Amino acid sequence: xxxxxxxxxxxxxxxxxxxxxxxxxxxxxxxxxxxxxxxxxxxxxxxxxxxxxxxxxxxxxxxxxxxxxxxxxxxxxxxxxxxxxxxxxxxxxxxxxxxxxxxxxxxxxxxxxxxxxxxxxxxxxxxxxxxxxxxxxxxxxxxxxxxxxxxxxxxxxxxxxxxxxxxxxxxxxxxxxxxxxxxxxxxxxxxxxxxxxxxxxxxxxxxxxxxxxxxxxxxxxxxxxxxxxxxxxxxxxxxxxxxxxxxxxxxxxxxxxxxxxxxxxxxxxxxxxxxxxxxxxxxxxxxxxxxxxxxxxxxxxxx
Amino acid sequence: xxxxxxxxxxxxxxxxxxxxxxxxxxxxxxxxxxxxxxxxxxxxxxxxxxxxxxxxxxxxxxxxxxxxxxxxxxxxxxxxxxxxxxxxxxxxxxxxxxxxxxxxxxxxxxxxxxxxxxxxxxxxxxxxxxxxxxxxxxxxxxxxxxxxxxxxxxxxxxxxxxxxxxxxxxxxxxxxxxxxxxxxxxxxxxxxxxxxxxxxxxxxxxxxxxxxxxxxxxxxxxxxxxxxxxxxxxxxxxxxxxxxxxxxxxxxxxxxxxxxxxxxxxxxxxxxxxxxxxxxxxxxxxxxxxxxxxxxxxxxxxxxxxxxxxxxxxxxxxxxxxxxxxxxxxxxxxxxxxxxxxxxxxxxxxxxxxxxxxxxxxxxxxxxxxxxxxxxxxxxxxxxxxxxxxxxxxxxxxxxxxxxxxxxxxxxxxxxxxxxxxxxxxxxxxxxxxxxxxxxxxxxxxxxxxxxxxxxxxxxxxxxxxxxxxxxxxxxxxxxxxxxxxxxxxxxxxxxxxxxxxxxxxxxxxxxxxxxxxxxxxxxxxxxxxxxxxxxxxxxxxxxxxxxxxxxxxxxxxxxxxxxxxxxxxxxxxxxxxxxxxxxxxxxxxxxxxxxxxxxxxxxxxxxxxxxxxxxxxxx
Ligand code: SF4
Numbered sequence: 001x002x003x004x005x006x007x008x009x010x011x012x013x014x015x016x017x018x019x020x021x022x023x024x025x026x027x028x029x030x031x032x033x034x035x036x037x038x039x040x041x042x043x044x045x046x047x048x049x050x051x052x053x054x055x056x057x058x059x060x061x062x063x064x065x066x067x068x069x070x071x072x073x074x075x076x077x078x079x080x081x082x083x084x085x086x087x088x089x090x091x092x093x094x095x096x097x098x099x100x101x102x103x104x105x106x107x108x109x110x111x112x113x114x115x116x117x118x119x120x121x122x123x124x125x126x127x128x129x130x131x132x133x134x135x136x137x138x139x140x141x142x143x144x145x146x147x148x149x150x151x152x153x154x155x156x157x158x159x160x161x162x163x164x165x166x167x168x169x170x171x172x173x174x175x176x177x178x179x180x181x182x183x184x185x186x187x188x189x190x191x192x193x194x195x196x197x198x199x200x201x202x203x204x205x206x207x208x209x210x211x212x213x214x215x216x217x218x219x220x221x222x223x224x225x226x227x228x229x230x231x232x233x234x235x236x237x238x239x240x241x242x243x244x245x246x247x248x249x250x251x252x253x254x255x256x257x258x259x260x261x262x263x264x265x266x267x268x269x270x271x272x273x274x275x276x277x278x279x280x281x282x283x284x285x286x287x288x289x290x291x292x293x294x295x296x297x298x299x300x301x302x303x
Numbered sequence: 304x305x306x307x308x309x310x311x312x313x314x315x316x317x318x319x320x321x322x323x324x325x326x327x328x329x330x331x332x333x334x335x336x337x338x339x340x341x342x343x344x345x346x347x348x349x350x351x352x353x354x355x356x357x358x359x360x361x362x363x364x365x366x367x368x369x370x371x372x373x374x375x376x377x378x379x380x381x382x383x384x385x386x387x388x389x390x391x392x393x394x395x396x397x398x399x400x401x402x403x404x405x406x407x408x409x410x411x412x413x414x415x416x417x418x419x420x421x422x423x424x425x426x427x428x429x430x431x432x433x434x435x436x437x438x439x440x441x442x443x444x445x446x447x448x449x450x451x452x453x454x455x456x457x458x459x460x461x462x463x464x465x466x467x468x469x470x471x472x473x474x475x476x477x478x479x480x481x482x483x484x485x486x487x488x489x490x491x492x493x494x495x496x497x498x499x500x501x502x503x504x505x506x507x508x509x510x511x512x513x514x515x516x517x518x519x520x521x522x523x524x525x526x527x528x529x530x531x532x533x534x535x536x537x538x539x540x541x542x543x544x545x546x547x548x549x550x551x552x553x554x555x556x557x558x559x560x561x562x563x564x565x566x567x568x569x570x571x572x573x574x575x576x577x578x579x580x581x582x583x584x585x586x587x588x589x590x591x592x593x594x595x596x597x598x599x600x601x602x603x604x605x606x607x608x609x610x611x612x613x614x615x616x617x618x619x620x621x622x623x624x625x626x627x628x629x630x631x632x633x634x635x636x637x638x639x640x641x642x643x644x645x646x647x648x649x650x651x652x653x654x655x656x657x658x659x660x661x662x663x664x665x666x667x668x669x670x671x672x673x674x675x676x677x678x679x680x681x682x683x684x685x686x687x688x689x690x691x692x693x694x695x696x697x698x699x700x701x702x703x704x705x706x707x708x709x710x711x712x713x714x715x716x717x718x719x720x721x722x723x724x725x726x727x728x729x730x731x732x733x734x735x736x737x738x739x740x741x742x743x744x745x746x747x748x749x750x751x752x753x754x755x756x757x758x759x760x761x762x763x764x765x766x767x768x769x770x771x772x773x774x775x776x777x778x779x780x781x782x783x784x785x786x787x788x789x790x791x792x793x794x795x796x797x798x799x800x801x802x803x804x805x806x807x808x809x810x811x812x813x814x815x816x817x818x819x820x821x822x823x824x825x826x827x828x829x830x831x832x833x834x835x836x837x838x839x840x841x842x843x844x845x846x847x848x849x850x851x852x853x854x855x856x857x858x859x860x861x862x863x864x865x866x867x868x869x870x871x872x873x874x875x876x877x878x879x880x881x882x883x884x885x886x887x888x889x890x891x892x893x894x895x896x897x898x899x900x901x902x903x904x905x906x907x908x909x910x911x912x913x914x915x916x917x918x919x920x921x922x923x
Contacts, residue, residue, distance in 0.1 A: 022747060026762060055720070055743040070751055071762060076740035078593060079753040080586070081616050087550070087583035091590025091598070092740075094574060095548045099594070099740055117586075120579040275574045291571055292709045295542055298567070299706060301480070302529040303350065 017051050020044050025074040035186035035212030035222075036066050039104070039133055042192045044073060049193075050200065058101045060089050062109035065140045066133035066212065069104040083114030090126045094275055097127075102200070107134040111147040111167045122176035124271040125204045131196065132169065132207065133186070135214035136221055143217040150256075155217075169209045171252035174245060174264050180206035181248070181264040186213065187226045188233055191260060198262060204270050211257075225257035236261030324377025326385035327463065330402045331394035333370035336456035341372030342530075342701055343460060343477055348376035349530035349703030350473055355381055357701040369397060382811030384700060386893045390466075392459060393419050394438070406431060413462065413505075415439055415455075434505055436462060445499040446492050454496040461500020471501060527706040533697035536671035536704075537627065538563035541599060543672070543707070544679035545715040546625060547573030548598040550587035552580055555639045556698045557603045557629040581609035585626065589617060592624050593752060595718035595739030597679055601627030604646045605636065607653060607690075614688055615654035616754045618777060621728075621735040623682035623689075623716075625675070630694040630807075632889045641889030642696040644807050645858040647867040650690040651836055657774055659781045661685070662836040664692040666810035669704035671697060674833060676712055683716035685780045686735040692835075694857075696808040696891045726750060727759040731772055734780050785837035790845075795821065795828035798848035801905055803829040805855045806868055812892045813855055816901070819894060827901070835868065843876045851905060852881045855897065860885040864904075 023044045030036050047057060057075040061067035063082035070077030080088050089101045110118055110132045121128065137155065138144040144157040148169065152161040173181045180202040184195040192210060199206035211222045224231040236259045241247055248264040327344070329337045341357055348355035355376040375385035387407035393399040393414040399421055406412060409430045414421060416435035426433050442455045457478070464474055474497060482490040531539075538560050541549070547568065551561045564575040573596075578584040581602055588600040602610065607628045617624050630646045632638025650662045663678050665671045675691055682689040720741030728750040729735055737752070744750075751761030756773060758764045793802075794817055805813040810831045817829045828849065832838070846852050854869035860883055865873055869883035884900045886892065 025749075053743070054747075054749070055741055058740045070753075074747065074749050076742070076749050077751050078620075079751060079755060080589075081612055081754055084582055084586040084613065087578060087586035088590035088593075090576075090583075091548065091550060091587035091592075092594045093590075094576070094587075095591035095596040095598070096594040096739075096741065116579055117583055120583070271576075275576065276569070288713055288715055291542070291715075292713055294570055295539065295713075296709055299529050299539060299709075302346070302531050302535075303527050303706060 015053075018048055018054055020048055022054060023047055023074050026071045028072045029068060030065060031216045033215040034065070035135065035214070036069070036133055038186040038189055039066070039131065039192065039210060039212055040069065040072055042189050042196060043069075043102075043104070043131075045193060046196050046200065047073075047075075049197070052100055056099050058092065058099050060085050060092075060101055060103045062105045062114065063140070064106035064108050064138070065135075065214070066104055066106040067109065083109050083112075084117065085109065086114060086117040086121045086126075086128075086130070089128050090121060090124075090271075093126055093128050094272055097272055100200075101128055103128065103130040105130065105132055106139075107132060107136065107146045107148045107167075107169075108138055110134075111169060111172070115147070115167075118173070119176040121205050122173055122178035122207075125177065125179050125268050127203065127270045127272040128205055129196075129199045129202070130205075130207045131199075132209050133212040134169065134209060135212050135218055136166075137214050137218040139214040139217050153218075168252055170263050171249060173207050173209075174248050174252065177268075178207055178264070179204040179266050179268050180262070181209070182207070182262045183209045183258070183260050185211040185222060185225050185233070185260065187211070187222065188260070191233075195262070198265075202265065204268060222257065225260070231257065233257075234259050236263065242266075324375065324381055324385070325389045325467070326373060326375045326387065327390045327392065328371060328373045328388035328402060328405060329392040329394075329459070330369070330371045330398035331392075333368055335370075335394055336453070337370060337372045337394075339481075340456040340460050341374050343474075343481070344374045344376070344463065345701040345703065346477060346530040347469055347473055348374070349528040350470075350477075355530065355701070355703045357384060369401065371398075371402065382814045383894060384891070386895050392463075394455070395419065413466075436503060436505065438462075441499060441503065442496060445495050454492055457493045457496035458500040461497040462503060462505060463500075464497075465501050465503075465505060471497075528703040529706050530701055530703045531668065532559075532699055532701050533665065533668045533671045533693055534559040534629065534699070535563060536668045537629075537665075537675055537693060537698075538567065540672035540675035541625070541679070542567060542571055543709065543713055544625070544676040545597040545713075545717060546599050546679060547571060547717065548588065548591035548596045549573075549575035549600065550578050550591070550598075551575075551584040551600045551602060552578055552606060554581075554603045554606050556631055556695045557601050557606070557627065559698070560601055560627060560629065581606040582613065585610040585613040585617075585624075588624055589613060589622050592622050593620075593737070593739070595720070595737075595741075597623070597625075597683065597715070597717050599625035599627065599679075601625075601629070603629050603631050603639075604633045604649060607646060607649055611649075611653035612655070614660065614690075615656055615658045617688040618654065618658040618660055619656075619754050619756075620752050621686040621737070621777070622752070623679075623686050625679050625682055626688055626690045627675075628690060628692050629698045630692060632695075638889045640695065642694050642808065642891055643858060643887070643889060644692075644694060644809075644856050645867065646692065647806075647835065647856075647858070647871075650692055651871065653690075657778070659687075659778050660836065661687055661689040661781065661784065661834075662692065663689060663834055664807045664832070665697055666805075666807060666831055666833060667704075668697060668700065668702035670833070672704070672707060673712065676714060680714060680716060681784065683718075684734075685784055686737060687780065692807060694808050728752060728761045729757060729759045729773065729776070731759055731776060734783070735776075781837045785840060788834050788837070788839040790839055790841040791830040791832060793828055793830055793845070796826055797828070797845075799826060799828055800850045801827050801901070802846065802849040802852045803827060803855055803901075804832065804852060804868070804872070805829065806832045806835060807856075809855050809857065809892055812894055812897055815894045816897045820898060820901075832868070835871075838872075838875065842872070843878070846872070846876060846878055846881065850880065852878070853901070853904060854881065854883045855892065856883065856885055857887070857892070858885055859887050 059070045059077040062085040136148045145155045147167045182195045184192045223229040242265040390411045391406040411432045413434045415438040417437045417439035442458045568575045585600045588598040592598040632641040632643040678689045718739045722743040725746040755763040856866040858866045865883040866885040873881045
């Protein structure tokens with residue numbers, strides 16, 4: 001029996017709503033106090049709130065502490081190789097427009113080993129939501145420098161402190177052509193939920209850059225953005241025009257911790273739309289007769 | 304101008320000669336359109352129920368520069384692009400200089416007398432018949448100034464039509480199909496040039512070559528044939544196989560496959576995307592395959608090397624995927640427009656860890672269509688990546704083969720989302736068949752698809768027993784597949800002195816070499832392997848029935864004289880009488896060359912190695 005899913009939950013009425021309990025899977029293996037717990041909790045809350053058909057959600061990740069994510073949430077999920085989950089998710093998004101692919105990766109996947117793919121997904125505007133759990137360190141491999149580690153950061157690969165200018169994620173994403181760029185922090189669950197929801201609702205490539213503290217190898221790194229630790233959590237100014245690229249760049253140039261909220265949001269045709277042939281689900285074999293006629297015609301031209 | 308009839312007696316070959324096959328080599332520059340006239344000849348031969356195979360060189364320079372196209376057509380079975388040419392068409396002096404050696408003694412030299420001055424003494428000595436035709440000036444006469452560059456090739460087509468008594472009606476129709484969609488004047492000019500060539504008197508050449516009535520193998524009479532290159536066949540085959548998503552990066556000589564699929568797949572509700580790099584190509588294809596859509600990626604050697612990490616993922620996560628490698632000369636950037644079979648090691652082993660995958664190789668253009676259908680079926684039946692090897696020779700040559708019966712070959716192995724009670728992606732008691740995302744699982748336990756070692760539900764596990772059991776599961780399915788594979792058919796005696804083993808594009812040459820040896824009383828046997836991993840059953844037993852087994856392949860030898868496949872077979876069956884005949888000149892084997900190499904290796908036999916041809920680069 002084929003069960004068709006699409007953007008509107010078809011069985012919402014007949015089915016009990018999706019609950020946090022439905023979405024629970026393996027017990028997370030993160031260090032106690034890791035920022036990733038909060039991201040997971042908010043993701044489950046988001047899914048509960050959106051009440052999407054559970055089978056239509058696909059949680060995808062690369063490699064790293066944060067990329068353990070899929071095991072901890074009960075949806076169809078993929079734990080792929082380091083750096084390549086964005087093209088993987090592109091293939092899935094294009095070929096299965098009925099699904100909701102959501103990617104959770106760390107700063108290594110996003111800005112280092114897979115950096116090229118981020119730029120190309122952004123310019124192609126693939127219909128895909130990505131949450132980058134940025135802890136500015138490589139935690140899984142026990143403290144090496146990450147592409148977002150600040151200058152002076154001491155790690156096992158930079159014992160004298162990093163000398164290299166870190167990537168500015170939001171700036172890079174806007175310049176690559178991303179159509180939704182927001183910034184949030186795991187320390188602020190309500191804001192995180194708001195950003196993730198806006199990203200999920202965006203039709204196109206949406207990225208949420210999310211500070212998620214590594215308490216083990218980079219403790220206190222985001223204190224400057226945590227009010228109860230004496231920091232500040234300045235929102236994006238109310239009068240910021242999210243469609244104004246220049247204004248968005250201005251925000252990306254603010255000193256740490258910068259602003260939190262939606263920096264940039266524009267509408268542009270998605271790759272999914274422009275690759276229109278995929279609009280009809282290719283998972284149907286009812287068209288085999290048409291395939292035969294088409295292919296027969298093509299081959300006969302070569303007789 | 305010397306006309307054909309004025310050649311002094313004794314010079315011309317004392318025809319008429321009845322041929323059952325003929326090799327025509329056209330040598331000119333790449334902008335002369337000789338590829339297209341060659342392709343048209345090939346299609347005509349296909350339509351005339353003649354068998355045909357072509358060979359061409361792509362000049363290293365992007366435009367300009369010498370270029371050749373060789374057509375081998377015949378009324379019998381044509382298996383290779385042929386050795387020596389029966390007719391050489393030379394457009395320029397350099398074409399004549401470079402290719403006269405490839406023309407057999409007693410052959411015909413058809414040349415553009417506007418540009419070429421042959422050495423008549425040499426021709427007389429080699430009993431070559433010169434046929435001067437002022438092609439350039441005649442074409443200009445017919446078409447006006449523009450004819451200098453365009454139209455000469457069609458004029459030549461008319462000449463050849465006259466010489467071989469080709470069906471002019473069919474040619475006119477073909478020109479209509481090729482040029483019909485362009486400006487009206489283009490077709491009109493083409494027809495004018497054609498008629499001009501057809502009407503130009505080349506005298507007795509007609510009586511030199513007459514084709515035998517087509518001889519058909521049982522059941523072949525009246526079969527409609529399609530004529531195309533290997534890359535075209537691969538793209539059509541992929542559609543027939545059910546492929547509806549592809550992602551790849553351009554690289555010679557693979558690119559045409561993705562170009563055609565980019566254009567064609569949307570008409571079948573699919574899509575083929577060009578990705579930012581090779582890694583993204585395989586990743587995107589895996590993403591779509593995970594989604595239940597039959598998917599592919601492809602490349603040539605350098606790209607396959609880049610894809611290797613994801614190949615290991617596909618093995619571990621058990622995702623069905625078609626991965627095409629159109630091989631070229633390596634290593635590194637190597638010889639991008641030459642042929643080599645040196646990616647076998649890579650295809651068998653690319654990736655980290657124990658990563659068993661299926662490797663298959665097309666033997667000819669027809670295989671690119673039919674075998675790729677089998678490759679995609681196997682990928683889905685066994686949830687495994689299948690590496691499909693073609694090569695530059697198959698990719699670019701044109702062959703005719705029977706129009707496929709689509710009703711019997713079409714398939715769609717995609718997986719559709721359903722509702723199931725419970726689901727384990729990696730069951731230990733049977734072969735993995737993934738339920739795609741979108742599948743509703745009523746017991747509420749959703750699966751992980753992962754590159755970490757995992758239990759039956761896809762949860763990470765480093766438990767020694769789990770890793771052993773899962774490693775065995777991934778190995779065992781290929782063992783199960785091996786049992787289903789057909790034993791390769793043996794050409795020649797089933798036991799004896801020498802068994803030749805081939806794979807990939809060498810098939811036709813090996814077959815013709817065995818036939819030619821048999822004709823001179825020497826019995827060799829041959830098999831051709833399409834399944835390289837797992838290997839088909841029965842090989843060890845077969846190998847033991849021969850005194851010597853030689854694997855013929857276009858790659859480099861080891862200390863034992865073994866190429867890449869020979870090493871695999873020697874290791875697999877621990878049989879020291881397996882050896883190899885290898886070469887690394889970037890060119891396909893020729894029949895005479897192969898027979899000479901066999902003699903060199905086994906010694907003793909006096910096999911007729913064919914007409915005296917230089918074994919140097921056939922481009923020259
Ligand atoms: S190492 Fe750091 S990032 Fe990884 S789980 Fe522990 S706290 Fe979290």
